[in-house]
Amino acid sequence: MIIKAATLLAAESSPLIPHTYELVVGIFAFLVVFLVVGKILVPRIQKTLAERTDAIEGGIKRAEEAQAEAQALQKRFSEQLEEARRDAARLREEAREQAAQIKAELREEAQAEARRLVEAAHAQIEADRQAAFAQLRTEIGRLSTELAGRIVGESLEDEVRQSRIVDRFLDELENSNAQAVR
Numbered sequence: 001m002i003i004k005a006a007t008l009l010a011a012e013s014s015p016l017i018p019h020t021y022e023l024v025v026g027i028f029a030f031l032v033v034f035l036v037v038g039k040i041l042v043p044r045i046q047k048t049l050a051e052r053t054d055a056i057e058g059g060i061k062r063a064e065e066a067q068a069e070a071q072a073l074q075k076r077f078s079e080q081l082e083e084a085r086r087d088a089a090r091l092r093e094e095a096r097e098q099a100a101q102i103k104a105e106l107r108e109e110a111q112a113e114a115r116r117l118v119e120a121a122h123a124q125i126e127a128d129r130q131a132a133f134a135q136l137r138t139e140i141g142r143l144s145t146e147l148a149g150r151i152v153g154e155s156l157e158d159e160v161r162q163s164r165i166v167d168r169f170l171d172e173l174e175n176s177n178a179q180a181v182r
Contacts (some may be wrong), residue, residue, distance in 0.1 A: 032129030
């Protein structure tokens with residue numbers, strides 16, 4: 001018994017061996033903490049971690065989708081830009097063609113106007129020449145009858161006779177000019 005009492009005494013006084021009530025309270029506290037942590041905190045922590053994982057993965061997925069959309073928009077923009085460049089080149093070419101056509105039309109109109117002016121000038125010159133010829137004929141006739149009257153010594157005032165003489169003189173003059181030209 002002494003040994004038993006010594007062991008009991010030693011067990012009760014040993015700092016490494018806890019008392020029974022401390023063991024019961026410790027086990028009970030451990031179970032309470034284990035249940036609280038296991039049933040309440042762990043699911044919340046797992047839920048929070050799952051939400052964060054989803055948020056991160058969703059963010060990555062959204063970023064990838066946004067990047068794909070941005071690339072699609074950039075491709076569409078590039079295609080539209082290229083189409084706009086082609087349209088601009090086509091419009092420039094059409095404008096050049098229209099300018100050339102307008103230039104040709106204006107040139108034709110100017111040439112037609114120049115021809116019309118030249119023809120009008122020729123017609124005016126011809127009319128002036130005919131008027132001058134008629135005036136010269138009249139003046140030559142008057143001078144020739146006056147000269148003939150002085151040479152002959154009689155008056156050639158008779159208009160019918162005067163006209164016949166002038167016409168005959170001018171016809172002879174024209175015939176002699178025509179033969180000289182040949």
